[in-house]
Amino acid sequence: MTIGSNFAILTKPSFLVYFRIFFLLLLFFVFDKSFGQDISPISDFTIRTDTQVVRFSKEKLLLQDRWVLPFVVQSKNASLEITLEVPLIDAESEIELAKSGDFTIVDSLEFISESELRIKIRLNNLNQTDLVGVNFKVVSADKKEKLIPIYIYPYAVPVVQWKTSDDDLYIGEEKSFELIGSKLEEIDASNIWESAPGFDYRLRQNDDRLRLYILPRQLGNLDIKIPLKTRRLHKKWNGKYSSDFEILNHRFLVKGGRLSFITFDRSEIIAENGIGDPIEIQIDKGRVLNQKKTYRIENQQEAGGTLIAEIFTRSSLANDKMLCWLKPYGYHRISEGYLYIKDGDDAKFICNFNLIQKSSVAKVSILHEGGDWTESLSINPGEKFDIRLEGKGLQRSRINLEGIEDLLKDSTVSTDEIVVIHARLPQDFNKRKISVLLNKRPSGFELSVREFQLPRNLDFVSVDFGAGYKPITDFNKTILYPKAIPNIVIKFNNDKIETVNRFYGKQYLTMDVNLYNNKKELIEYKRFENIVVCPGENSLRYLFYDNRDCNSAEISLNNQMSRKTQDLPDWGRVEVIVKSNSLKYNTVGFTQKIDIIEQKKYSFDIDISFPAGLLIQKVGEKGLGNLSGISTAIVGQFSFFRPDKIERYYPFKIGAGFIALNAFNFAENSNRDVGLVALGSVFPTKMNARFSFPLYIGFGYLLKDAKWFYILGPGIQVRF
Numbered sequence: 001m002t003i004g005s006n007f008a009i010l011t012k013p014s015f016l017v018y019f020r021i022f023f024l025l026l027l028f029f030v031f032d033k034s035f036g037q038d039i040s041p042i043s044d045f046t047i048r049t050d051t052q053v054v055r056f057s058k059e060k061l062l063l064q065d066r067w068v069l070p071f072v073v074q075s076k077n078a079s080l081e082i083t084l085e086v087p088l089i090d091a092e093s094e095i096e097l098a099k100s101g102d103f104t105i106v107d108s109l110e111f112i113s114e115s116e117l118r119i120k121i122r123l124n125n126l127n128q129t130d131l132v133g134v135n136f137k138v139v140s141a142d143k144k145e146k147l148i149p150i151y152i153y154p155y156a157v158p159v160v161q162w163k164t165s166d167d168d169l170y171i172g173e174e175k176s177f178e179l180i181g182s183k184l185e186e187i188d189a190s191n192i193w194e195s196a197p198g199f200d201y202r203l204r205q206n207d208d209r210l211r212l213y214i215l216p217r218q219l220g221n222l223d224i225k226i227p228l229k230t231r232r233l234h235k236k237w238n239g240k241y242s243s244d245f246e247i248l249n250h251r252f253l254v255k256g257g258r259l260s261f262i263t264f265d266r267s268e269i270i271a272e273n274g275i276g277d278p279i280e281i282q283i284d285k286g287r288v289l290n291q292k293k294t295y296r297i298e299n300q301q302e303a304g305g306t307l308i309a310e311i312f313t314r315s316s317l318a319n320d321k322m323l324c325w326l327k328p329y330g331y332h333r334i335s336e337g338y339l340y341i342k343d344g345d346d347a348k349f350i351c352n353f354n355l356i357q358k359s360s361v362a363k364v365s366i367l368h369e370g371g372d373w374t375e376s377l378s379i380n381p382g383e384k385f386d387i388r389l390e391g392k393g394l395q396r397s398r399i400n401l402e403g404i405e406d407l408l409k410d411s412t413v414s415t416d417e418i419v420v421i422h423a424r425l426p427q428d429f430n431k432r433k434i435s436v437l438l439n440k441r442p443s444g445f446e447l448s449v450r451e452f453q454l455p456r457n458l459d460f461v462s463v464d465f466g467a468g469y470k471p472i473t474d475f476n477k478t479i480l481y482p483k484a485i486p487n488i489v490i491k492f493n494n495d496k497i498e499t500v501n502r503f504y505g506k507q508y509l510t511m512d513v514n515l516y517n518n519k520k521e522l523i524e525y526k527r528f529e530n531i532v533v534c535p536g537e538n539s540l541r542y543l544f545y546d547n548r549d550c551n552s553a554e555i556s557l558n559n560q561m562s563r564k565t566q567d568l569p570d571w572g573r574v575e576v577i578v579k580s581n582s583l584k585y586n587t588v589g590f591t592q593k594i595d596i597i598e599q600k601k602y603s604f605d606i607d608i609s610f611p612a613g614l615l616i617q618k619v620g621e622k623g624l625g626n627l628s629g630i631s632t633a634i635v636g637q638f639s640f641f642r643p644d645k646i647e648r649y650y651p652f653k654i655g656a657g658f659i660a661l662n663a664f665n666f667a668e669n670s671n672r673d674v675g676l677v678a679l680g681s682v683f684p685t686k687m688n689a690r691f692s693f694p695l696y697i698g699f700g701y702l703l704k705d706a707k708w709f710y711i712l713g714p715g716i717q718v719r720f
Helices: 001-011 015-036
Strands: 044-048 053-055 061-063 066-072 079-085 094-097 103-113 116-123 130-140 145-155 158-159 169-172 175-182 194-196 201-206 211-218 219-233 240-253 268-271 278-284 294-296 307-317 321-327 339-343 346-352 354-357 359-366 382-392 400-403 408-409 419-424 433-438 441-451 460-465 479-481 489-492 505-514 522-533 573-580 593-597 600-607 615-618 632-641 648-659 672-680 695-702 708-716
Touching: 053 066, 061 145, 066 219, 079 103, 079 419, 145 219, 158 240, 158 615, 169 211, 169 573, 201 219, 211 240, 211 441, 268 321, 359 441, 400 408, 400 419, 408 433, 419 632, 600 648, 632 672, 672 708
Parallel strands: 066 145, 169 240, 268 354, 479 593
Antiparallel strands: 044 053, 044 079, 061 066, 079 116, 094 130, 103 116, 130 145, 158 175, 175 211, 194 201, 201 211, 219 240, 278 321, 294 307, 294 339, 307 321, 339 346, 359 382, 382 419, 400 433, 408 419, 433 441, 460 489, 505 522, 505 573, 573 593, 600 632, 615 708, 632 648, 648 672, 672 695, 695 708
């Protein structure tokens, strides 16, 4: 009965047991989802401007492969407030905004509640960017970093109006209109001719002004309809995003002139093979144009004009065109005026087209600031330079340098044969080659981007010999170091080589190390070659330098020299000479020397002297004392060096030793004796001479007479 009862309890769980099992399964499901996926801590965000509030979860737009939040701005430098919802962020985690050139921080990131963050930014010139990425860096409690991007898509809605007081157009004549309104820079104006029924048109942007050019092709009433597009997507009335904008409408009356206008199949004809070589073209079939006949094309309606070309009409085509040969005899630009098709001297039709020679570049030269024209096509980052192109058909050609926008054509010297362009290479340019483009096609010439290679002042080289690191340029005289030199270490400050606006490139150095004894005799020499120091990360060009041969480590002389600095003899000398490697530069480099001497305060030696005529006064005896004969003194003495001189003594010594009075007097009454003496000596001559004549003064104790005595007098000193 008991066993059965227990079995019943195990097979019929209570409600609490079911609840616990359900709770564990729920936790497993939640943790499996959260750890199995990379969940962003930013669940949603809102943008607030002066005119609207948009929420990402409601207004997001899939742009290519990214979800973005579009919103309307009123200016290209608009300010906006971003509110982030971060319910999943850990309280111990840190979040910060990554800097970007697309915007400027107005108010820093701050919590407005436990799960909401707010920041205010100002956009930087929306004309240069469409999609703005705002990146947030989250640092967890275990110092793991994660970059969380959000993408915003600011756009402006333009207003365009077309007003004109003249409703007449003339066949074959181009007419321009200025469109007025606001946010006109948002209109997509490609400046390329487009064809429409009865007319051609193009839109051109120039200094925030939008102009429309129309070229009619048929007579009578002409309804102009020009569809506009915007550079960026904008929200339509139906809630969808599109670049299609409104359509400009206007009706004109197209009138004809005294002469009928004949249109060619292309407005620009290139004489590929030069003057006289026929070119196949199609023209409108004129009423009075006969087949198999040659007509002249001149630049004036009256007789005697300049012959530009001849047209030979070959045959009529089914599309109401005539197939012709055009034989050029000169060149012409549309801007130079109309052309007239003549039968003899009688003008029959009017036309206009560009007849130009094939553009080509035969030679490219570079003018550096302060230099002469050179065919070496190497330029440096951040450099202003002039580029000269020589060839054919250049004046009207579109010339570009790939990747460089800062270009200005010098119109004062430009011809079809020579074009000069002022240019500036950006400091952060990231290519090694720059193609010279002629009408958007490679011309066959390239500029090479060469990093600066200029010698720099050596203040980025620091030296430590026991007193801390200092620039080597600070040492302009010999250094007297008052103790043993522990080591000499050379260090390079990479961040000091280049500044924001001044570039020098990699620094190539050599270093000579000379070790001397106190007599300036060379005891060891070592040369360090191929020292390469690269600019630091503060340089805009840091990423473009080849760092494989750069020396970033310190140079310790004690690790490189067989004789150590602390083993140098007294008054030993270390000479370090650092200079720019002259083989790497085209200009004179820099040289800097540091000279360190191990200074001593004193020295000790044993002197043997032969004083004679010493005045000896024994303690307790009256009178001036007695004069001694030739004596012998052996004294250990201390000599003291002058602190402001190199191995130069003060003219005195202090010491103690023995003196044998009257040592060479062997008479019975010679009064010979030996004494212990403390002496001071003053040298009227050089102290380092082998023979000198010092003046002694001191006191001592006579061992034979057992008396104290004073001593004063000259002597002869011999140095060994």
